[in-house]
Amino acid sequence: MIPVHILGTESFIHRLSPLTKLFAVVLFWATALVTFDPTLLALLICVSLIIWVFAKMNLRNLRPLLMLAFMVGVVMITFNGFAFWNGKTALFVLPILGWEFWYEGMIFGLSIVLKIFAVVTIVPLLTQTTPMPHFMAGLSTLKLPYKVVFTLGMAFRLVPLIGMSFKDITESQTLRGHDVKTMKLGPGAERIRKWVSRAGLLLAAIGVILWLGSRQLQWDVSATGFIITAVVGVVVYLLATVAAILPRLTKGYIPLFIPLILTLLRRSSDLDIAIESRGFGAPVKRTFLVDIGMTWRDYLFLTIFLAAFVGIVYLVVFGGGLRQAMITVGD
Amino acid sequence: MSESGVPIKIRDLTYSYTGADARALNGIDLEVKKGEYIAILGANGAGKTTLCLHLNGILPVVLGGRMGGDVEILGKAPYDQHVYETALRVGMVLQDPEAQLFSSDVMSEVAFAAENRGVPREEMIRQIDWALEVVRLSEYKLGSPPNLSGGQKQRLVIASNLVIRPDIMVLDEPTSQLDPIGTSEVFRTLRELNKDFGMTIVVATHATDEIVEYAERIVVLEKGNLIYCDTPNRVFFHAPRLRDAFVHVPEVALLDNQLRGVAKDKASVYGPDGVANVRVSEASQAIARAIDAGVVKPNKAFKKGLGRSVSDRPADNNNAQPVVEVDHLTFRYNPRDPLALEDINFSVRKGEVVGIIGQNGAGKTTIMKCLVGILKGYEGTIKIHGQDSAKMGSFDIAKQVGLILQNPDNQLFQLSSEEEIAFGLKNLGLPEDEIARRIDEVLQLTAMEEYRKIYPFNLSLGDRRKLAVASIYAMHPSILIFDEPTTGQDYRGRYQLCDLAIRLNKRGATIIMISHDMSLIARYTQRTIVMGKAKILLEAPTREAFGKTDILASTFLSPPPIVTLAQSLASKGVPADVLTVEELLQALTGEEIQNLTQVWDTMGAG
Numbered sequence: 029m030i031p032v033h034i035l036g037t038e039s040f041i042h043r044l045s046p047l048t049k050l051f052a053v054v055l056f057w058a059t060a061l062v063t064f065d066p067t068l069l070a071l072l073i074c075v076s077l078i079i080w081v082f083a084k085m086n087l088r089n090l091r092p093l094l095m096l097a098f099m100v101g102v103v104m105i106t107f108n109g110f111a112f113w114n115g116k117t118a119l120f121v122l123p124i125l126g127w128e129f130w131y132e133g134m135i136f137g138l139s140i141v142l143k144i145f146a147v148v149t150i151v152p153l154l155t156q157t158t159p160m161p162h163f164m165a166g167l168s169t170l171k172l173p174y175k176v177v178f179t180l181g182m183a184f185r186l187v188p189l190i191g192m193s194f195k196d197i198t199e200s201q202t203l204r205g206h207d208v209k210t211m212k213l214g215p216g217a218e219r220i221r222k223w224v225s226r227a228g229l230l231l232a233a234i235g236v237i238l239w240l241g242s243r244q245l246q247w248d249v250s251a252t253g254f255i256i257t258a259v260v261g262v263v264v265y266l267l268a269t270v271a272a273i274l275p276r277l278t279k280g281y282i283p284l285f286i287p288l289i290l291t292l293l294r295r296s297s298d299l300d301i302a303i304e305s306r307g308f309g310a311p312v313k314r315t316f317l318v319d320i321g322m323t324w325r326d327y328l329f330l331t332i333f334l335a336a337f338v339g340i341v342y343l344v345v346f347g348g349g350l351r352q353a354m355i356t357v358g359d
Numbered sequence: 360m361s362e363s364g365v366p367i368k369i370r371d372l373t374y375s376y377t378g379a380d381a382r383a384l385n386g387i388d389l390e391v392k393k394g395e396y397i398a399i400l401g402a403n404g405a406g407k408t409t410l411c412l413h414l415n416g417i418l419p420v421v422l423g424g425r426m427g428g429d430v431e432i433l434g435k436a437p438y439d440q441h442v443y444e445t446a447l448r449v450g451m452v453l454q455d456p457e458a459q460l461f462s463s464d465v466m467s468e469v470a471f472a473a474e475n476r477g478v479p480r481e482e483m484i485r486q487i488d489w490a491l492e493v494v495r496l497s498e499y500k501l502g503s504p505p506n507l508s509g510g511q512k513q514r515l516v517i518a519s520n521l522v523i524r525p526d527i528m529v530l531d532e533p534t535s536q537l538d539p540i541g542t543s544e545v546f547r548t549l550r551e552l553n554k555d556f557g558m559t560i561v562v563a564t565h566a567t568d569e570i571v572e573y574a575e576r577i578v579v580l581e582k583g584n585l586i587y588c589d590t591p592n593r594v595f596f597h598a599p600r601l602r603d604a605f606v607h608v609p610e611v612a613l614l615d616n617q618l619r620g621v622a623k624d625k626a627s628v629y630g631p632d633g634v635a636n637v638r639v640s641e642a643s644q645a646i647a648r649a650i651d652a653g654v655v656k657p658n659k660a661f662k663k664g665l666g667r668s669v670s671d672r673p674a675d676n677n678n679a680q681p682v683v684e685v686d687h688l689t690f691r692y693n694p695r696d697p698l699a700l701e702d703i704n705f706s707v708r709k710g711e712v713v714g715i716i717g718q719n720g721a722g723k724t725t726i727m728k729c730l731v732g733i734l735k736g737y738e739g740t741i742k743i744h745g746q747d748s749a750k751m752g753s754f755d756i757a758k759q760v761g762l763i764l765q766n767p768d769n770q771l772f773q774l775s776s777e778e779e780i781a782f783g784l785k786n787l788g789l790p791e792d793e794i795a796r797r798i799d800e801v802l803q804l805t806a807m808e809e810y811r812k813i814y815p816f817n818l819s820l821g822d823r824r825k826l827a828v829a830s831i832y833a834m835h836p837s838i839l840i841f842d843e844p845t846t847g848q849d850y851r852g853r854y855q856l857c858d859l860a861i862r863l864n865k866r867g868a869t870i871i872m873i874s875h876d877m878s879l880i881a882r883y884t885q886r887t888i889v890m891g892k893a894k895i896l897l898e899a900p901t902r903e904a905f906g907k908t909d910i911l912a913s914t915f916l917s918p919p920p921i922v923t924l925a926q927s928l929a930s931k932g933v934p935a936d937v938l939t940v941e942e943l944l945q946a947l948t949g950e951e952i953q954n955l956t957q958v959w960d961t962m963g964a965g
Contacts, residue, residue: 161467185461199733200769204830205757205786286772290816298458301417305451306519307475310443315477317470317484 041083042157046166048326060146068344069142076149101141108137127244165316208280225268232261367391371428383409385583396553398570399563401580402605403849407563411531416445450520452530456512460504490518510541530562538719571637596635607850610921612637621948643927657932661946666939681706687739701893712870714884721890723873761831765843767823771815801829821852840871878919881938
């Protein structure tokens, strides 16, 4: 068999069949989305990071995601800690307000963040280690019609193209004094917008605090009004934010879509001719340059992956978790 | 006749696009023999693309339309079968390589056609290697298409068609977006396919100076009609008729036509009647004979400035302050990239017409983008009318510098030409009556009054370019930059735009023209800056710059054919510093013709 050199960083993971990686990602996602057990989710993330290392992917690329997860985590843990509906174990009580912080709420908030993190970190296993031709060949092996697969591939191809075209058009328009970056509300309107935005935030905060307080202190009032207040505050804030970029959207970006769409239509027309001229759609069994057959690497990976996966799930679901497993071992 | 003898047979072909009343092709009769290399010429809209698309069945099978007559490709009618069946024997290469490349790597791109055919993998790999070797891209086998140059991309498209070894290769203006290197690479590849593999080549093009070296036959279309079909020498004998059809006649052939006219009964010294000299080598020998026979007498004191040449016209005020000053400009796109500009220093005076030439990637457009503020973060200074442009906002720069980009479509998005022109003026905050006045002014200047209410994208490419110029000029910038004004243009379009630039120059605008069209630069600029590998290699009056053939050659440029012709006859007393056909004609015969390339009656003298 004549080997085909694969582009990019060579690693064990890069050499896996796209179907193997797709299977691993789908299994990973299904588990991460279904479970709320933070131990299981944390172990899934560990597996994902181990795969990152084996794939020679730069872990520094996780930094923005980590920062985002941290911020979301703080919010989710704090919010759920105080607002959890089924709290049994209070970790502490806030002085003056007398609000209880529930252990169960904290765990719930933590599991949400871990869930998101797990789902996102496994995606590069597929996207960063699988050249598009391999991915398309893999999808075709799953009996998806090639026209569908090709369309998906072209969509990915178009994304940077759209970006480049939009940049060219924006630059061209700057030459006629149409500088999108400078488009904003007038000074008076901007002042009003800022006040409205602050008012919205304040309203949302008041609504949330009153709602939490009513639950904690078990006030004999309906919480609906407080929730509505919070929601209205959030909506006002969002509308004020949109208003800030409204001039840029309406006067700035929207007019640029006309040449962009026309450029893309022309390109797609040429692309249509190009692929037809190269026999696209011929009624023969299509072959593929890339060889995506399963090799010993795929079987090895699947064996280890499934073993680890099943082991983790068993320990967590049936064995009382890792803590219990360690206690058992210690015994 | 057997299929193999005449692979392309077209009988009385007529065609109209869906929804169009006018015919795009009108009774075309054409036969192309096996292994022939033919070129199709004609103005934009003459029917070249339409004819090409009939050869592989895209028309009418994919794009519809109304067709009459017969087309037979390798014994079969393409409209009676699926395109993928015709595509097995006929390859197609279009104008824009970016629109035809869609894979993430070179090998996958080339493999696409073979995969669609179900070619077994091992055989496919052998075919890919062969195709890449033929187009000389084997070293880029593991590379990515976006990282290739324009010429390499177009050769990759050729390889992508070549992998299934078609009998016929059809190319629709494959070099219109390429620089001279890319153009010669593509034509050379086609010649090798033709000579070494017996492939039948059909190429539609405006690059007549280059194609005469390769094509065995030229087909000329005018408004859907076939007006000539013969060897290049015989076709270009009819230079005046071709000029009326807005076909770019090689300047050498134009000169040949004029010389025969002046020589009258002694015209036979230039060769047989009905057969023009279209290549520099042929013309050089013919003129040498004429000099030896005394038919022409070269005069080194020839009249300069003929042919609308502005090369010797002094700037309005030679002592004026520069309007553009570039000092030690250095720039790279990303920290790890090589320098895109390295210590660039030049200035442009008020009222000058300056040309900047160089191959793709030399830095020409990068300089202009720094100048208009699109690119920032450069080292050095750029001053516009004495002000540091780095401290100016884009709005202030737009009021002083107008840049007409290569692709005018990126600058058009209103619903009518009138609104398009008004767009920039409204951004300037001008009152309504002034906006109306300027709209009238520029529409008249660009002879586009009849297009006032027309949707811009219904205009031809040439008219869209003029509209882009009108929209920019309406803002009355004192400096106008034309970036590759002739890309994709036919003969009429390129000269209209350049004549417009000179007209604006006479009204006081300073013009900077970026191009790799040497004939254009020779005719329309006073001073030329030659760039290569991010540096300025030469800055001199145009007439002097084209004499520095060694410097031009170092950046893979060569003077226009007419200049090369004059230089080849230097030993016969022909002045080597002519720039235009008109100047060389005057130097040889004393005949003064102001302008052989008149394409725009309304332009007049100014």
